[in-house]
Amino acid sequence: MVDKVPMTKGGFAKLQEELRWRQQEERPRIIDAIAEARSHGDLSENAEYHAAKEAQSHNEGRISEVEDYIARAEVIDVSKMSGDTIKFGATVKLVDEDTEEEKTYQIVGDQEADVKQGRISISSPISRAMIGKTVGDSIEVVAPGGSKAYEILDVNWS
Incomplete structure (x- = not known):
């Protein structure tokens, strides 16, 4: 059984907005940063590349977390x-x-x-x-x- 997560309408709307931002704005920005860092050559000593990959990992983890909260949300008016x-x-x-x-x-x-x-x-x-x-x-x-x-x-x- 999936545990429901109680939240207000306002809290649910904020989570939906965060998910939209992370998927539609932050994800493409990070992908661009990775591509830019890759163009600089050797990835083993490329701090920009490693920082962008770490940001990507954090963002994707938070997207999964927010999607889970939204799926289990019990919105209370x-x-x-x-x-x-x-x-x-x-x-x-x-x-x-x-x-x-x-x-x-x-x-x-x-x-x-x-x-x-x-x-x-x-x-x-x-x-x-x-x-x-x-x-x-x-x-x-x-x-x-x-x-x-x-x-x-x-x-x-x-």
Whole structure:
């Protein structure tokens, strides 16, 4: 059985765009770079050739990876979700019970996670602690940096 990979519509669109870019723009650019480097003669000591081949290997590997994610994608339309219980796609406002610092996170797929933009992976310790909880609940998150306690202030689906 193939494991589905949950992601938002936006995350799926970004993966599709990355795949298009890698196949239609990056791949031909790398092929041209390899051809140019080959024209310089001896390949055994040609750093440009080896760098281009390495870039090609990296690009083709990422293409395979992105194709796999797209094939296994379970696209979830967050705009059609509602309720008070936290699950994939929810945007959750928390307050750190020690520092009173408020944070807002959206729970997204692993490929979409970007903490700086407030998007955390469904498989992260904080997401796993929040799933199934509601406003007013307290959670304890055991993370590499130590244990932290948060109170859930708000759940929304925007």
